[in-house]
Amino acid sequence: MPDWSELKGKAGSSAEQLFLWTVLNQIVSSLLGPLFRELEYAINHAGPNVVLSPADIATAINRSFMTMAAGITEANASGIDEARLNILRSLAGDAPSPQDLVTALRRGIIQADGTGPDSVSFQQGIAEGNLLDKWTDVVRQLAVEWPTPADALAAVLEGQVDQATGEALYAKFGGDPQYFQLLFNTRGNAPTPVEALDLANRGIIPWTGTGPDATTYEQAFLEGPWRNKWLDPYKALGQYRPPPETVRAMLEANGITQDQATEYWTSYGMTADTIAQYILTANNTKNQTTQGLTESAVLQMYYNQLISQDDATKFLSLMGIDQENATLLIAYTDMQRSIAAVTTAVSRLQTLYTARKITEQTARDSLTRLQVPGGAIDGLITTWNIVASANVKTLTEAQIVDAWAEQVITQDQAQNELEALGYTPFDAWVLLSVKNKGPLPGQPAAEIGTPLGAVTPGVT
Numbered sequence: 001m002p003d004w005s006e007l008k009g010k011a012g013s014s015a016e017q018l019f020l021w022t023v024l025n026q027i028v029s030s031l032l033g034p035l036f037r038e039l040e041y042a043i044n045h046a047g048p049n050v051v052l053s054p055a056d057i058a059t060a061i062n063r064s065f066m067t068m069a070a071g072i073t074e075a076n077a078s079g080i081d082e083a084r085l086n087i088l089r090s091l092a093g094d095a096p097s098p099q100d101l102v103t104a105l106r107r108g109i110i111q112a113d114g115t116g117p118d119s120v121s122f123q124q125g126i127a128e129g130n131l132l133d134k135w136t137d138v139v140r141q142l143a144v145e146w147p148t149p150a151d152a153l154a155a156v157l158e159g160q161v162d163q164a165t166g167e168a169l170y171a172k173f174g175g176d177p178q179y180f181q182l183l184f185n186t187r188g189n190a191p192t193p194v195e196a197l198d199l200a201n202r203g204i205i206p207w208t209g210t211g212p213d214a215t216t217y218e219q220a221f222l223e224g225p226w227r228n229k230w231l232d233p234y235k236a237l238g239q240y241r242p243p244p245e246t247v248r249a250m251l252e253a254n255g256i257t258q259d260q261a262t263e264y265w266t267s268y269g270m271t272a273d274t275i276a277q278y279i280l281t282a283n284n285t286k287n288q289t290t291q292g293l294t295e296s297a298v299l300q301m302y303y304n305q306l307i308s309q310d311d312a313t314k315f316l317s318l319m320g321i322d323q324e325n326a327t328l329l330i331a332y333t334d335m336q337r338s339i340a341a342v343t344t345a346v347s348r349l350q351t352l353y354t355a356r357k358i359t360e361q362t363a364r365d366s367l368t369r370l371q372v373p374g375g376a377i378d379g380l381i382t383t384w385n386i387v388a389s390a391n392v393k394t395l396t397e398a399q400i401v402d403a404w405a406e407q408v409i410t411q412d413q414a415q416n417e418l419e420a421l422g423y424t425p426f427d428a429w430v431l432l433s434v435k436n437k438g439p440l441p442g443q444p445a446a447e448i449g450t451p452l453g454a455v456t457p458g459v460t
Contacts, residue, residue, distance in 0.1 A: 051077040058088035090117050095128035102143040112140065149175030149183075157187050185212040190223035193230075197238035207235070244268055244278070251282040284319050295319055299333050342370050346380070353381075354388040397421055401435045411440060 052060070057075050060066035066074070075085045096104065104110045105122045114121030126136045149170050156166030166184075171177050191199060199205045200217040209216035221231050242250065244265060251261040258279060265275045295316065302312040309330055316326040346367065353363045360381060367377045395403070397418060404414035411432060418428035425444040433440045 054078050054080045054085065054088050055092060058085060058092040061085075062089055062093050086117070090128070093128070095125040098126065098129065098131055098139045098142075101125040102139060105140065106143040106145070147173055149173045153180075153184050153187050156184060181212075188223075190220040193221055193224065193226065193234040194237075196220040197234070201238055201240075241267060244270070248278055248282045251279070252286050254286075295321070295329070299329060302330065303333050303337055342372070345370055346372070350380070350384055350387070353384045356388065360385075394421075397423075397431065401431060404432060405435050411442070 051074055054075050057066065057071045057080075061068055061071040072082050072085060075081070075088075080088070095101070101110070101122050105112060110125070111121045113123050115124050115127065122140060123136060126139060127133055131139070147169070152166050152170035152173050152175065155161045155169065156163060161169065167177060167180050170180050175183075190196070196205070196217045199220075200207050205215050205217060205220070207217045210219050210222060217235065218231065221234060222228065226234075241264060247256070247261050247264045250256045251258065256264075261279070261282070262275055265278060270278075298307075298312055298315045298319075301307045302309065307315075312330055312333075313323070313326050316329065317323070321329070349358070349363050349366050352358045353360070358366075363381060363384070364377055367380065368374075372380070395417060400409075400414050400417045400421075403409050404411060409417070414432055415425065415428040418431060419425060423431065426446045429440060429442070429444055
């Protein structure tokens, strides 16, 4: 190890002097450093004239913290003129990121090419960033949007490409191949829980079983957006319930008990009052069927006066008909019976009057007692008079012939009466001649070609 004499050199040499001054300078600087700093702080405080760096000036101008004129004055103190300051301003500013430049180019906001400090182009944006210019074309190609990995999954799911092609596209679009099958299994929609219930109830799919290849009710539910805790309640929803009216029919037919019917109706959200009304209706129908009674049968018996009004009311009440409606039905039946009685009586009066068994006054008095309105009585009597006038008895052919034989009427009268009944003159003469047992005088001429006894059209 060299000693002190070797380090400082020969005495009086330049090396010795340089060594000594260097050592002394370090010692003096260390000893007087705090004093010099205090002195520097005092001078700077007394005259704060340290200028900004040119780079800070350029940044301050870009951010509008300093005007261009003030910036030039400040930069001149550092020996920077306006031209160099403009260069520093361009260096201090930031261009959009390559991703933003790609988006702006794709949307047509900026042009692809163009250089210079005033150019707003994709090429200038890349140049103003930290990216080397050799990557400009690469970044430019990124402006073309490719489908996403999710699009590749959808293409396979919808049968646009096969599995192998889909996997290749998935990787090309940026997806990790190890997750392709997992993500593919989560794509697409399963049947809804209600649709799957129908499939399972019809035996098209089984109820249980899980896995990406399983087609079961359980897997259909798991592949939907519903929380798994609702799986069992949904399965219970698939159990068939007879409709409310079917339940009532089952109760009426004694197919189920009243408690079972109540349980069914409760599951439909019916209130206790509504259920009671259903049970009452079912029991009334059941009673009617058992007793063989119907509403019409009860009213018919009352109409025929086989039961009293009180009995009819009681039977109708057992059928679920309230007091007000039962009273109306009975009153209507009474009215029907009264109308039928009056109609029968009026018909009987008509028969007696047109047969001339009673006088007009008797008929009017009887109609009045039947409470037929006076205007209606006049109309009835007028009609009956017309019927009575047309209701005239005529002699039969046998009576006419017998009257002639007994010389009650003459031959001419007999022939006229027979002709009035539709006989021809010749036939009437033949009929009288047969009764006479020989031809009578005044034989009419028989019509040629007309069979004996035939009627010639137009002959009265």
